[in-house]
Amino acid sequence: MSTQYPALVVVVPLLSAFLISAAGWANKRLCFPIAVVALAISTYSCFGLLVRVLNEGVVVYRWAGWDPPWGIAYYVDHLNALVLTVVAVVSLINLVATKKSIDEEFPDKLGPFYSLYVLMVTGCLGIVATGDAFNLYVLLEISALTGYGLLAMGSKGRAPLSTLNYLYMGTIGACFYLLGIGYLYIVTGSLNMVDIAGILPSLYQSKAVMAAFIICMVGVWLKMALFPLHAWLPNAYTYAPSAASSLIAPLATKVMIYVMIRLILTVFTPEFAFTTLSVSNAVVWLAVIAIVVGAVLALQERSLKKMLTYVIVAEVGYMVGGAWLGNSAGMTGAILHIVNDALMTLCVFLAVGNIVYKAKGHCFEDLQGLFRKMPFTMGGFVIGALSIIGVPPTCGFFSKWYLISGAIKAGQYHFMAALLFSSLVCVVLFFRIIEIGYYEPFSEEHGHGHGHHQEPSMEEAPLSMVVPLLIVAAGLVVVGLYTGDIVEHIIRFAIPKGLA
Amino acid sequence: MKFLGLVIAFITGVFLVYAAVDFPDWADPESPASTHVSPHFIEKTMEETSVPNIVTAVLADYRTFDTMFEATVIFSAAVVCFFVLRTFLKKEEREERLYRHVLTGVTIRVKEGGRIPPSDDFERIDDSWIPHDLIIKTICRLMVPFIQIFALYVVAHGHHSPGGGFQGGVILGASVIVLAMSHDLRTTLQRMREKVVGILCAVGVLLYAGTGALCLLLGMNFLDYSALAPILGVGPVTARSHGILIVEIGVAIAVMTAMVWIYNNVSSRGNYNEGL
């Protein structure tokens, strides 16, 4: 069976999506178990695949039995396998963690919800696994379309509106990518990434290739919400249902960053991206601006969820900048940050989900006294926050470490300054939240001398929501401690030797 | 905003024109696109899949993995429309309703909590109800079977002529939508219930993906139809051809129902009354 892992990763959730949709008409209670089983199998296959890749190197899977470049093939290498695993794990945990809130929010639409959920995951997994440039586009659209559906079901009015804006931007982004692939196709005649990479070196001076690269990048940046193309993201995520935002916020942008790195590393080769085209500096500057603007805009927000969405905008800047530093430390940082950022975004968004579930709001005023009411949720939130700030031993510190050391090696001190600046702003951002949650709404006569006042009782979210959150929070620390192994055994192989 | 749009569109245009200079001329037989991968398809399709329509062969065999997701895209679009728009009115029974006596054309209003008239002669209508035009109604009803037969032809003949599951499915869907437009949504829903549409849509794509999974269970790669040879009792190459037909049928079902499903939800804004 192990030769079929690449197929199982994508196919099992896909099949389950149809089953869920059909089952939704018969018995709604069947939907959740099917989804869990499917994603669990997919996650298991991802781990199996990762182990295989670690032992054997690149795993090639030929769909329908055709050889590339005629058929579609998956090339699963260290980079894919790592991101695949993260995607699968994140989606599985989120599925379990948000069951209660889904049950509450969509009691009569469970079938379509889980179906879309699983399809969204399938799309992300497929994007990460595929070795065919056009196949990537189709999967991009699957994950996007299902994402629109999930996001639009949040608050009435605002959610559909912001999702519609997301749809415009997302479609333009995907179309740009498609156009770029068309340019590549017109000059190489191939759609297979490895095949294209083999043909391209003789064409590096062609304007068409340059245009293809830039168009693809712009498309991908649009979809990952890199400043100044980020305008769609904050509203779309803020007004979405918690279950959807805690799935899409960790995955969507990170998967697009994977696509960018894949294009740079495999399709166009780093040599072309960083040397032939002299745009690295400009992109790093763009990333710097993205980080600073994201951080500053986050400071203005009075809603926890919206604040976090601006943090995502800043985090996108981290990864884009890291990848474009053009050295292996920066690239390592960017790849590591894909993993870490997915986990820590999941962590904070799950916490927000729990808060919304109990406190019925995500504005700052709703957070007062939460440490007393929901200590475990807030504990998880704090760990996620520390990771975003970059406090060791949480994983966020280590990816930041690689990013900064990449910046130092590349001499891009402004990028280092931006990272430090955003860390400091994150301290302010998160401690503001923690402060609000820590101090009670009633403040007078507090403290000593009144030890026996009635302490408000705990109103923690259900166990099925809290336990996954705490698992993710613990995961942040564990991943942090295993950073060395991840870099040494996985990421090192994902980076081409040529990169200094 | 207008100015910004102009500037962006203009910059993009100039950039694209600049890059297009390096492209091969239109219809140049020597262009890379025509010389690298595609000749293999043109020259080998017949012997590898025994399907003369190369587009079908590439669509449903060489790049069948893409096509499966293509069907999935349409499926997910349908589900999204349903998910976003559909409103289940639990309180419907307590609202005011209008009924029309078909034979006499008398309209009665049933107030809150009132009983539905027991006779079959009454049909439920909305307050924006307009009488159907008899000519349109009749002609459309007459056309529907022909449209559907043609659609089946398109599906089945996809191996040899332009056509296939998507095209046939769309035509099939159109036949139902024609009915819905010439009559009203309630009439169509009586013939094709929401539940049936929903389940068929999933079943259609499931047929596609399930075929692939069957190949996988038979020991070959996913969607490698030659694995079906022992079951179908034909050689591996012919099995590919048959496999293509199976998935095309699945696509046709999925596309038809997806079209109908999207129409149902969008035209009635999700409350499944008369529709347009």
Added chain:
Amino acid sequence: MTDFAQLVVAKYNYWIYITLMMIGLYAIISKNNLVKKILGMNIFQTAIILFYVSIGAKKGATIPILEHGHGPAHGAGSHVVHAADYMNPLPHVLMLTAIVVGVATLGVALALALKVYRHYHTLEEDEILAQIRKK
């Protein structure tokens, strides 16, 4: 000058698609009405579809359906097929997918626009924003 004219004529397909695309892009950014934006988006997608399909064209070639393939009597491989005789099938296949994606996106976009309309009773973006600000 003739070189330039030749260049323009020989690559006319690209100019058409670029023009269409600019129109679509402009509409998406500048239009105030949400449905007009959706239309712009569709024009944008169509431009790209046109571009792809034009890649597949080949002078002196016919549609990619093998002429001698009809009927089982001929069987596989009985005629030698020359690649130059048939158009490139791949772009057509790809665009079949892209068209379906376009339709799907359109459906979803309309559904969302409907939902927006149901809540705000208008599709003009500035009016909607004014309503939001008022709250």
Added chain:
Amino acid sequence: METVVSIKPLLAVLVSLLVTPILASSRAPNVREMWTFVAAGVKFLLVLSMLPVILNGTQIVYTVAEVIPGAAIKFKVDSFGMLFALVSSSLWIVTSVYSIGYMRGLKEHSQTRYFCFFAFALSATIGVAFAGNLLTMYLFYEMLSLATYPLVTHHQDHEARSSGRKYLLYIVGTSIGLVLPAMLICYDLAGTLEFGTQGFLAGTGASKSLMAVLLVLLIFGFAKAAIMPFHSWLPAAMVAPTPVSALLHAVAVVKVGVFSVVRVITEVFGTDLLFSLNFSPIILFFASATILVGSLIALSQDNLKRLLAFSTIAQLSYIVLGVGLLSPLGMTGGMLHIAMHAFGKITLFFCAGAIFVATGKKNISEMIGIGRRMPVTMGAFFIASLSITGVPPGGGFISKWYLVLGALQAHQVAVLVVLLVSSFLNACYFLPIVYKAFFCPPKEVMFKGGFQEAPLFCVVPLVITAVISIILLLFPQPFLQLATMTVQGLM
């Protein structure tokens, strides 16, 4: 140097973490406090059990995870780390006793949280003491900052909120803004962050100006050392309950800062490197300025805890000053001062707390004649203030003696003057308090009622620490031995 691999350092760090869940779940105060004692005791014993090995001149190392090449999360127990660990783990036991008396005496709220984060903070302190490289030290340093935030803001009122903000701004702001980039540049230069007696920056060939920048970044970055101008968090943090101020802001937190600075001077740069670059005056200048200014401000304080805070700021810089002298005797004195000051200052804080518990007084002007009511407390206060001033029978005499010798050894007359002037200032702000307490007639009515001490739980610990302060003068082992061993290793 000989090394032994052992998991003990990790256990010593984690042992207080392990009781954290039990603390959190326990609703019965007695069980909760018993667990605190168990944790404190086990931790002390673990530290103590490593002492003989260290005294033999062996190092204990343990690598937890190789997170970044050349910068693992790694523990290394050497003589200097041992000195600090011994001080802080032994004082935790005493403070636990005191905490019980204080917190129960005042019927404080959220005592479970309090004990929980207290244990957490101690973990981090031991972690810093045993850190084997700059990364690990940074890790536990940050952990300590965060763990102490709920302690500092324990009262959860407006004052606590603004102080907490200031605390975090200074501590976390500097560690991220200054230490992190400096650490990364160091890593970029040296490819490693391992502490070594020669300093890992030696031999990297970086320019003098870059080195100077790094030194400044690192010394100010560890803002817990409260070197001016990064000192004002410390008086602000005095809003915390007194046991917190006592252990954390006289011993754990500030000493962690100073400890880190000393580590930076000795094992990141290395004495030879600093000597050859002639950076000693930079350190001496900032340290001397802090000593004098801190002492002068202390003179003008009326709030006892604030006075102690400024005194602490000044005393911390003694340690930096001693090490910054780069002479063997000066360094010995500086290191020894960690221990001596800890026992002295904790006694003073305990006294301040005991006075507050018993009478509710915070200001010195209200304590006239208090010696009649609380003679034991004020007696201990007297001994401790002698120790801080550097007069026998206080143990502080020894460390100051070494500092003076070190200044002479390094031919730094200016430093000598600073030391003497500041000792005089110390006496100026401490002795009047004692004098007024015992020899002035009480103004307050409540002091006339005769002998009435704070609860036993409060008084016993402060007597113990005061006695230890005296004992240390006579038997300064093992601290003196550890300090001299460290200096021998460095020179």
